[in-house]
Amino acid sequence: MSPLLTAIAALVCYVLAVRGVALARDQGPTARRLQEWRDEQASDHQPSVVQRAIDAAIDRLATSMMELLGPRRLDRAQRRLARAGYPDGMTVRTYAGRKALWALLGAAAGLVVAVSLNIVVGALVVLGGWFLIDIGIAQEGKRRQAEITRNLPDFLDIMAVTISAGSSFRNAMQRVAEALPSALSEEIMTTLRRMELGASRRDAFEELRERNDAETLDSFVTALLQAEELGAPLSDTLAGIARDMRVERGQRARKQASRAAPKVSLIVTVVMVPGVIILVFGAMLFGADLDLGMFSRASRVP
Numbered sequence: 191m192s193p194l195l196t197a198i199a200a201l202v203c204y205v206l207a208v209r210g211v212a213l214a215r216d217q218g219p220t221a222r223r224l225q226e227w228r229d230e231q232a233s234d235h236q237p238s239v240v241q242r243a244i245d246a247a248i249d250r251l252a253t254s255m256m257e258l259l260g261p262r263r264l265d266r267a268q269r270r271l272a273r274a275g276y277p278d279g280m281t282v283r284t285y286a287g288r289k290a291l292w293a294l295l296g297a298a299a300g301l302v303v304a305v306s307l308n309i310v311v312g313a314l315v316v317l318g319g320w321f322l323i324d325i326g327i328a329q330e331g332k333r334r335q336a337e338i339t340r341n342l343p344d345f346l347d348i349m350a351v352t353i354s355a356g357s358s359f360r361n362a363m364q365r366v367a368e369a370l371p372s373a374l375s376e377e378i379m380t381t382l383r384r385m386e387l388g389a390s391r392r393d394a395f396e397e398l399r400e401r402n403d404a405e406t407l408d409s410f411v412t413a414l415l416q417a418e419e420l421g422a423p424l425s426d427t428l429a430g431i432a433r434d435m436r437v438e439r440g441q442r443a444r445k446q447a448s449r450a451a452p453k454v455s456l457i458v459t460v461v462m463v464p465g466v467i468i469l470v471f472g473a474m475l476f477g478a479d480l481d482l483g484m485f486s487r488a489s490r491v492p
Contacts, residue, residue, distance in 0.1 A: 248287030255290035256283065270324075272401040274331035275373055285323065293320045335404045338374045342406050343439070345374055346432035353425040360385065377402065391418065406435050 256264060268282050280288070296319010304312025345366060352362040364382055367375040377398055384394040392415060399411045410431055417427040 244291075248284060248291055250287075251290035251294075252283045252287035255286040259286060270327050270331060273335065273403060274327050275334050275376060277327065277330050280327075285327075289320075289323050292322050295319055296322070334373045335402060337372060338377065338402060339404045339406045339439075341370070341372050341374045342404075342410060343432040343435045345370060345378075346410065346428045346435070350425045350428040350432070353428070359424055377407075406438070409435070 259267070264282055264286070267285055271277075271280060271282065271285060296316050300312040300314075300316035300319065302312075303315050348366050348370070349362050352366060353359060357365065360382065363378055367378040367382070380401075381394045381398045384397060385391060389397075395411045395415060399408055402408075413427060413431050416422075417424060
């Protein structure tokens, strides 16, 4: 095997191993919330010397990186951070500083790999350092939007019951959001704070839709604003939206299952069928007690 293929295979194995360790350590949403609470408790302590040095380097690199990226890329980064819920309290400035730091580390590691191993692999390491933080933010945003889509129907059902019991719309949203902590609750609380600061209900919910790209959340905001304009009962509207979302989620699950069937058939055809054929014919040959050496002796006969 060529050194290039060996290096690429090693790089792929390393990435898969890192992802596997992360999945193995993931103990579910309850454990993540507990860990977040522990991190909040630990954040009250004074940061270490290493952490302060890293923060200082990030802050010093942020200005140069922001000038390099430009306003348009920074605006896109702002939208991605909002979609991901600003992980670790990350702002646009800290994003630029961390991107610069990872880019420098990737460039140094890529130079070492290019000199000692292969130029192509070194270039891949450099690109990985440049895009690493963007990939992490994109994955967190995708996970967060999926969580919002999953929790929205239950949230709306409980809101409908709360409003039917006599609570106001804003009070019902706040009580349900406090009772069901999640990414959706964080977005709802942000929307309520915007309304408390003077924003109209329409503007606050339009901002909610702009911060997220979940289709179900977009449908919820559209239906809610239309119900407000038409004067429809909120409890019936919310219950209808939740019902439609569950139907849509079932249809989406069936569509994904139908797409998975050809992939499963392809894997069975390419991997399992040849293996079964080899096992069957191998068992037949060994069971027949044939002398396979006669074929090689026959080939040597002039």
